[in-house]
Amino acid sequence: MAEIARDYTVDELMVVTLARQFRSEDIVLNGTVSFIPVAAIMLARATHAPGLTWVAGAVGVDAYPEPLSGNTLDPTMWRRCVMYLPQEHMWSYVHRGVLETFCLRGAQIDKYGNVNNTVIGEYARPRVRLPGSAGMGDMGSLDKRIFIWTTTHTPRTFVERVDFRSCAGYLDGGDARERLGLKNGPQLVITNLCVMDFEPESKHMRLKSLHPGVTLEEVQAQTGFRLLIPKAIPPTEPPTVEEIRLLREVIDPRGMRKLEFRGAPARA
């Protein structure tokens, strides 16, 4: 058995938890400003999923970049790749379901895993204009297995109903997504407080595990809708010593993953 780490931060726990979702047969594409997913991909490949195919920065097939530094679509991400994937090929593989896995986050996430990164308020005259749907407007509709992450688990992020559906999650729940002909969908939500999945029938978001030191009450108080709570709520599996070492020394010695916590102090 691998030795369990004692000293780790919540960003590290999130990276490790996400990394463990990736399988050796997966083909994973990363998007913009995605330090936590990129660190997780690199970690998965360095540990349990050596065969994982990463289209780094959406271009470099099976690339081996230096430790994280610039942004996550930077050309430095393509280093030592086997191919610069033409973007038409990327889109055809995404449409066709060859590239099946994608990670994203957003300003609002609702109980059925729909995500909003477009506006708070009315579209035409928004209270807050957000950056925009970008890749999530595609990936939610194109049958991806979606992993959602967020570093701000608050009632402002987790809302009953998103103001705007930038990303198609399970829509109105149940078989709504299936009826529209969309396959797969959100698999897991990894936050700074806990891990959640979706109840298979209703597609309602469900607590899966709590990060160390976080209580059920705290999570529910920070969630803007009623979470499904299973009978047993295990703690989130802790990282191993080796995972933490790889992350700190090899993959992300500059701590770029912590950029995603701007304004929100890390905790664990």
Next chain:
Amino acid sequence: MAEIARDYTVDELMVVTLARQFRSEDIVLNGTVSFIPVAAIMLARATHAPGLTWVAGAVGVDAYPEPLSGNTLDPTMWRRCVMYLPQEHMWSYVHRGVLETFCLRGAQIDKYGNVNNTVIGEYARPRVRLPGSAGMGDMGSLDKRIFIWTTTHTPRTFVERVDFRSCAGYLDGGDARERLGLKNGPQLVITNLCVMDFEPESKHMRLKSLHPGVTLEEVQAQTGFRLLIPKAIPPTEPPTVEEIRLLREVIDPRGMRKLEFRGAPARA
């Protein structure tokens, strides 16, 4: 005035006549087994149309191949090009009308400039299966200025109505082509006997000039429909000495252009 050639063959007259249709601002793409058009493009560029843009072998933008040898889509055609035109770009320029000029021939040509290279007889169980529509199935519908050439001016080639429309000419004549939203269309037909164009209103094929030694009666006898005959029928403009020299010594010393006359003795 350039000196007129006295000694030339019909293949050379056809190449020169076609060459003179090209303008310096044209962008011309060549197809498969197209020695006469390719020789004409090279000749036009070497004489009156130095600015002509040739996408050689459908790939090599502004290429300068060696004298004609292999086939007309051969990679040797790309020599000294400025760009290997990606075929998606080629198709977008063809669709969009940036590439406006195309030369083609076929087994049957009718009085409205429709061309058949698919079947003689019924499609499903043809009397003669021909090679197929290939590029002409596209170019006729995509607004090209089309130049038709054939080395076999006979009633079998020039028919009242093609058995199969592989290439959209003026369809049923008049404004039929326009009504379908198709622009441009066949401009000229250059054969081993004469040059023909299309009467602007009816779009009916019309004699334009006779090659040396060919009579009006002979052309009409070799044409399977009633040709429009204008009042004055000039002789086809003869080549210049310089054009013939370029063709024989520089562009096509191997006489690849004569390949298109297999079985049909050249005459002029």
Next chain:
Amino acid sequence: MATKKADKVMTLTEAASLVRDGDTVALQGMGTQMSPLALVRELIRAGKRDLTIVMIVGGIGLDWLIAAGCVRRVIAIIVNLDEFGMAHAFRRAVEAGEVVMEEYSEHQLLSRLLAGAYGLPFLVTRSGLGTDLIALHPETTRIIACPFTGQEVVACRALVPDVAILHAHRADRYGNVQFFPKPIWLDADVFPRAAKKVIVTVEEIIENEEIRRTPIHTGIPYFKVDAVVEVPYGAHPCSLYPFYAFDRALFQEYATASRTVEGTRAFLDRYIYGPTTHAEYLQRVGGAEMLLRIRKWE
């Protein structure tokens, strides 16, 4: 459209004059990468008005144009400063109703541009099904059924920009434009095909003979290009891989300054309206020290 082997080299000012008030301008740029920002600054100084800016990923150049009052409408999938956060001028202008954001998913916007590039009235995608994006603009995206299977897809109407503006590695005088290692992002690939006019700024103008020795790098043919401008570091503060990295310091300075209207105005005065030449701009944003710094990718 220019189809001739003419000399198309001009100055930034001459090139900017090809963009007219009210034009739809396709502006290249991928986050912190490859954007014709020297030309964008020239458009701002020339006081262009009522532009519709098309970018796949809207970035710093778009935010400057909005802050300078040049823009009426944005067509994009996202607008931000990548890891440096929100594009505040954009955010403020949309929240105030001064600028309209026409938002698409990426493959919807690509399909609109490809339809334009192909002279087709529309193309289809499955992207965006189930989102609120499709209902935003019934004149350009609409759900239709496949005539063979009945399956629902999103029809995306053709988009033909008036002008595309791009920055690349090098070109000859005729407008054969080369990229290293090759054109990667689709804006460089699709914008020149879709737009009516094409303006390209490059690090270096080279001989036509050199292009013919290396045709594998050519991404845009001369017959589709109307203007070529030589502007070394013409993408700054964006990167031009592998020549130079993006300028973190200037991105950060703008991200901070642009939090307020006053800060934005001061930034524009200092770095865009102030310098009268590109050299003066480069000097003001850090001069030789900065130019040496961005040659290192770290």
Next chain:
Amino acid sequence: MATKKADKVMTLTEAASLVRDGDTVALQGMGTQMSPLALVRELIRAGKRDLTIVMIVGGIGLDWLIAAGCVRRVIAIIVNLDEFGMAHAFRRAVEAGEVVMEEYSEHQLLSRLLAGAYGLPFLVTRSGLGTDLIALHPETTRIIACPFTGQEVVACRALVPDVAILHAHRADRYGNVQFFPKPIWLDADVFPRAAKKVIVTVEEIIENEEIRRTPIHTGIPYFKVDAVVEVPYGAHPCSLYPFYAFDRALFQEYATASRTVEGTRAFLDRYIYGPTTHAEYLQRVGGAEMLLRIRKWE
């Protein structure tokens, strides 16, 4: 579909066994260029039956397959031997009603394949409007109106081949396939994306490290490839630019022989059924002298 970094190197015989009777096979080849003809000969020797062959431009490999009785249906825009004239086995088989020719214009067929590659039910083109091609197959091409403008376009239904077979310059053991100068013709670009399985024969299998040094040449990524076979001169008698030219002599010999059923049969016996190895084939078609001859492009 293979997604793993597994060793995919196999023999021609093993690769041929991935093609099943009744399969729709996308066969690369552009006139006299770049066709996996060693693998085609192996398919013939393996006695495949009822194949549907998809080629943009049908050539000598298709004519051999038809002559050998492997083919039920052809999907293509043209079938001939380029400057060497008609594909006689094809002509005879269609005239006799033994093989069905499903003919499209080029951009219609590309649209069908691209729709397949994108997992879309259809794509549209203007190609073929006004021709008799559209009415030939109402199940795969149909005129529809643009939902925005009413303009008529041709909807082309998705085509997803069971297998794509290609020949390229080199690959590593995992199936990263490289082309020189780069992939030019669309069959090499679209077939691997559209097909369920992909088999690639190459002149040389190289180290993965060499691929990583020259990613600009890679045209197909390993995760889309199921089998890699090393077959030097695997395109013969077609060319593989710039490595070797097409073999005029053998093309001419087949063009002449195939005028009669007997001549065709004799050609197949001598050059396809006769040789038991690829080396024996190369020896029989001219050996060292031929191999030296086709290295010259003239």
